[in-house]
Amino acid sequence: MRLRQLVFVxxxxxxxxxxxxxxxxxxxxxxxxxxxxxGLENVLIPLGDTFFEIVMPxxxxxxxxxxxxxxxxxxxxxxxxxxxxxxxxxKRVESSGIEIVWHGNRNEDEINARTIHLHPKxxxxxxxxxxxxxxxxxxxxxxxxNELKIQLAESTINFVESIDGRGEGINAFKIKALNKDQIxxxxxxxxxxxxxxxxxxxxxxxxx
Numbered sequence: 322m323r324l325r326q327l328v329f330v331x332x333x334x335x336x337x338x339x340x341x342x343x344x345x346x347x348x349x350x351x352x353x354x355x356x357x358x359x360g361l362e363n364v365l366i367p368l369g370d371t372f373f374e375i376v377m378p379x380x381x382x383x384x385x386x387x388x389x390x391x392x393x394x395x396x397x398x399x400x401x402x403x404x405x406x407x408x409x410x411x412k413r414v415e416s417s418g419i420e421i422v423w424h425g426n427r428n429e430d431e432i433n434a435r436t437i438h439l440h441p442k443x444x445x446x447x448x449x450x451x452x453x454x455x456x457x458x459x460x461x462x463x464x465x466x467n468e469l470k471i472q473l474a475e476s477t478i479n480f481v482e483s484i485d486g487r488g489e490g491i492n493a494f495k496i497k498a499l500n501k502d503q504i505x506x507x508x509x510x511x512x513x514x515x516x517x518x519x520x521x522x523x524x525x526x527x528x529x
Contacts, residue, residue, distance in 0.1 A: 334377035396523030397491025493525035
């Protein structure tokens with residue numbers, strides 16, 4: 322299992338996409354017209370062998386719009402993972418008691434993909450140990466003893482206390498950077514470098 326996409330939600334998709342590309346010297350590549358079925362428009366920005374995705378609600382009463390209102394602005398929306406054996410992972414999730422709210426099986430416009438979306442309330446929780454436990458069930462991966470983190474292939478999901486007053490959500494995306502000094506310089510010129518941290522799209526961008 323590997324991390325595939327880091328997803329932002331924003332009311333200004335194009336503006337945020339430009340900022341991400343300027344900050345990290347990246348380029349937009351794809352807009353998926355199929356997301357209109359969820360009342361969304363999106364853009365994908367490759368980052369090595371993973372992607373940033375930005376989704377923007379364009380219809381009323383979408384889950385994304387409610388999330389923006391709850392979190393009082395842009396933020397980290399979800400993480401998407403790839404698995405080697407989709408059928409077995411789906412059966413495992415179903416047997417865990419976590420509700421699957423959407424099934425997708427697309428074979429169109431050179432897209433061949435199967436996906437499931439898990440109920441967000443069933444992978445959440447105000448208590449960190451409970452939150453981590455729910456993600457263990459969702460991903461089928463046990464955390465290390467006495468640690469609040471789950472190790473994926475070449476990436477880690479860490480669980481931390483909320484200190485920004487926005488409630489439960491994604492706090493930061495950590496990425497590997499070969500040109501860290503230049504990225505920090507870019508962030509300063511963009512005025513998104515505060516207290517030695519890069520703040521963009523409602524999350525911290527942590528450079529490794």
